[in-house]
Amino acid sequence: MSVQHITVLGATGSVGASTLDVVARHPDRYRVFALTANQRVDELAALCRRFVPAHAVLGTAADAARLRELLAGLPVEISHGQQALADVASADPVDAVMAAIVGAAGLAPTLAAARRGKRILLANKESLVMAGELFMAACREAGAVVLPIDSEHNAVFQCLPPAAQSRQAALAAGGVRRILLTASGGPFRRLTLDQMRAVSPDDACAHPNWRMGRKISVDSATMMNKGLEVIEAHHLFGLPSQRLEVVVHPQSVIHSLVEYLDGSMLAQLGNPDMRTPIAHALAYPERVDSGVAPLDLFRVAQLDFEPPDTRRFPSLRLAREALDAGGGAACVLNAANEIAVAAFLDRRIGFTQIADLVEHVMQSLAGAPGCASIDAAIALDAEARSLAGQGVVARAA
Numbered sequence: 435m436s437v438q439h440i441t442v443l444g445a446t447g448s449v450g451a452s453t454l455d456v457v458a459r460h461p462d463r464y465r466v467f468a469l470t471a472n473q474r475v476d477e478l479a480a481l482c483r484r485f486v487p488a489h490a491v492l493g494t495a496a497d498a499a500r501l502r503e504l505l506a507g508l509p510v511e512i513s514h515g516q517q518a519l520a521d522v523a524s525a526d527p528v529d530a531v532m533a534a535i536v537g538a539a540g541l542a543p544t545l546a547a548a549r550r551g552k553r554i555l556l557a558n559k560e561s562l563v564m565a566g567e568l569f570m571a572a573c574r575e576a577g578a579v580v581l582p583i584d585s586e587h588n589a590v591f592q593c594l595p596p597a598a599q600s601r602q603a604a605l606a607a608g609g610v611r612r613i614l615l616t617a618s619g620g621p622f623r624r625l626t627l628d629q630m631r632a633v634s635p636d637d638a639c640a641h642p643n644w645r646m647g648r649k650i651s652v653d654s655a656t657m658m659n660k661g662l663e664v665i666e667a668h669h670l671f672g673l674p675s676q677r678l679e680v681v682v683h684p685q686s687v688i689h690s691l692v693e694y695l696d697g698s699m700l701a702q703l704g705n706p707d708m709r710t711p712i713a714h715a716l717a718y719p720e721r722v723d724s725g726v727a728p729l730d731l732f733r734v735a736q737l738d739f740e741p742p743d744t745r746r747f748p749s750l751r752l753a754r755e756a757l758d759a760g761g762g763a764a765c766v767l768n769a770a771n772e773i774a775v776a777a778f779l780d781r782r783i784g785f786t787q788i789a790d791l792v793e794h795v796m797q798s799l800a801g802a803p804g805c806a807s808i809d810a811a812i813a814l815d816a817e818a819r820s821l822a823g824q825g826v827v828a829r830a831a
């Protein structure tokens with residue numbers, strides 16, 4: 435077994451931490467080639483001391499200089515900015531890239547890795563939502579294998595016939611009828627729309643089953659996360675919107691299901707801990723210990739299911755509309771949502787205004803063409819962000 439060299443994009447985040455936890459359990463299998471972070475210099479310094487990567491990347495020159503001071507004497511090459519991210523994601527020694535930057539900022543470095551045929555461990559769903567066709571085409575052309583990290587998509591991957599895992603268009607031949615993505619329903623599953631108007635950022639980030647970064651936590655509370663995941667599943671597995679079902683399952687024990695023509699339904703179960711999908715993708719097709727405790731079915735005792743309510747959670751409807759509209763609609767949805775979520779976290783708009791704002795920007799940019807290049811995707815993303823920003827000002831006033 436040869437050692438795999440790993441770049442972790444977004445090493446200081448929640449997925450980054452879980453990745454490094456698994457990596458540290460298997461020093462014989464994995465070596466860290468590069469670690470990146472946006473602003474958290476001290477946290478990145480601590481990780482560099484522990485894993486001694488060949489490279490570390492931060493957002494700005496000033497932060498990179500501070501990291502150099504902190505790490506004086508250690509053989510870590512330190513750089514900053516977008517090009518440096520793309521470089522450490524696509525460098526020759528790299529075998530696999532954990533794409534765990536949050537938001538559209540993850541697209542360019544992940545695409546750079548895909549174009550060099552790296553194994554992509556994809557947590558950054560926003561890059562698929564923003565430019566799924568472009569991204570998947572780049573992977574196909576370069577022979578890059580994409581292993582989903584999002585727990586639902588990782589579960590689906592595990593339940594698919596092997597031929598469909600490596601050749602995503604093979605689902606029909608494999609007899610797949612539908613994919614069912616499970617959703618916890620988030621912290622506001624039982625709230626009325628009126629009650630949701632008064633919730634705070636901390637309420638929204640108190641997810642019942644998962645500890646995650648703040649952006650995805652808010653997305654889970656609005657259920658935009660599940661909407662983004664429907665689009666993500668469409669790109670990863672090639673099924674149309676009507677064959678991608680969402681099932682609210684509050685226990686988050688079944689991570690998703692695949693339904694076959696003969697009536698079989700395959701599910702993947704486990705404790706809600708990202709180290710399971712991460713370990714699966716790191717070791718695929720082998721299996722390694724992830725540090726996650728086995729699921730105790732007697733403690734779980736009961737599994738509940740209910741249909742999603744798109745009246746109280748309009749973001750889920752908006753994401754489906756964006757997928758059905760095609761073109762640049764999903765890129766617009768994603769960008770507007772990032773701005774709206776940031777504004778909510780800054781207490782500039784209320785919780786229910788997130789979906790209002792996204793819908794408003796989608797209507798304003800209806801018919802936007804699909805993103806044929808990364809520049810086109812970044813331009814459309816910027817246009818939608820600017821409109822959403824104006825919408826925030828109008829609503830905050």
Ligand code: NAD
Nearest residue numbers: 444445446447448449471472535536539557558559646647
């Ligand atoms: P997080 O906020 O905890 O961490 C984000 C990481 O990205 C940090 O290391 C940060 O430094 C880096 N980053 C942020 N903005 C950046 C920028 N502009 N340029 C470069 N780096 C930047 O987020 P997270 O919860 O770990 O989520 C990461 C991704 O994984 C998201 O796309 C999320 O949707 C996805 N995901 C997360 C979970 C989870 O359990 N946390 C589950 C499924 C999918």
Ligand code: MG
Nearest residue numbers: 584585586663
């Ligand atoms: Mg998920």
